[in-house]
Amino acid sequence: EVQLVESGGGLVQPGGSLRLSCAASGFTFSTHPMNWVRQAPGKGLEWVAYISSSGSTTSYVDSVKGRFTVSRDNAKNSLYLQMNSLRDEDTAVYYCARKFADWGQGILVTVSS
């Protein structure tokens, strides 16, 4: 059974940083591209970042380019999202997703002073 478990969320002040992690199990992590998707409270879904299976290719939504970095450690079956210069509008539940077929339960990030 595929399992994706996010961690690392919480409350952070504007301008601060946070690193999200996603622990994967139940599949061969190193062979699958991964994504981060977020959902602001009461709003729709927004794709945030993509990383290829090897980690050599990444892409981002324009609103996070230069602030967020997606990475992975295939030896640890883990996906990461380093978030810097956080803004109020980054407040959301962040999901990691295997391609887009399997999703974690999500982790809440709140940016507020």
Next chain:
Amino acid sequence: EIVLTQSPGTLSLSPGERATLSCRASQSVTSSSLAWYQQKPGQPPRLLIYGASSRATGIPDRFSGSGSGTDFTLTISRLESEDFAVYYCQQYGSSPYTFGQGTKLEIK
């Protein structure tokens, strides 16, 4: 960036009725790379349809997807109580992988 527009915003139907949800893209979606998701409160999205018309694993056959190019449709043939939720379309053919704004399917 491909903008996806879903209609209607809210659809009020009764169990047993047929639901038709629309997703229109601002430009042609690459290789029919169009997916549909169902989301219930407090839960992650659930993949229903990928490749515009292929059902994901475990999805009942009352859910079907169709369309190509810029116009796509999700049809639920006979609504059951558990189908009332929010539905999103998404294109994953070209970055950024955009979502539609969602259609809320509510009980009439």
